[in-house]
Amino acid sequence: MQQISRMLMKLFQRARLEKPGQFYAVPGGKETLITRSALRSLLTDLNQIPAIVGEGCTLSCVEIAIHDCFHGVLNAAIVEEKFLSWLRSEPAVLLWLPTCYRLSATETISHQARCRVCKVSPITGI
Secondary structure: OHHHHHHHHHHOOOOOOOOOHHHOEOHHHOOOEEEHHHHHHHHHHHOHHHHOOOOOOOHHHHHHHHHHHOOOOOOOEEEHHHHHHHHHOOOHHHOHHHHHHHHHHOOOOEEOOOOOOOOOOOEEOO
16 A cells, blocks of 8 residues: 555656556657556556545546547557646546645644644644
8 A cells, every 4th residue: 555655646746747657568668658458457446545435436437537638649559748748637537646645745744733622732634
C-alpha cells in the first residue's frame, strides 16, 4: 500500500508529473507510449481504492475516461505527453486522487492550539 501511496503522491505533485513506468512501453526506444488496455488496467486498479469506502465508480466511468484520453487519437497507443496532459485536466474518474493526496499531506501538520474537549495540545492533523 505504501508503494501505491507514493506513486499517487508523485502522480499529482504540481511541479512535475512523474510517470508510473510499468504502464508504459518503449517500442524501438523512440517514444514512451501507453495503450488503451494499459490505461484500462491502471484506472480499474486505482478505482478499487475509493471502492473500499463505497465511492467506487462503475466500469462505464473507466470507459468514458479512456475515450476522453484517446479522443482524436487513431493509433492504438498515445504518447506520454498526451497522457500527462489528460491527467493534468483532472479527469472525473480520478477526482479523488488530489483530495487523497492533500489529506495525507496534512496528517503530520501540527497546530499550536488546544482542544477544548480533550485538552490535547498541539493538535496534529486537520
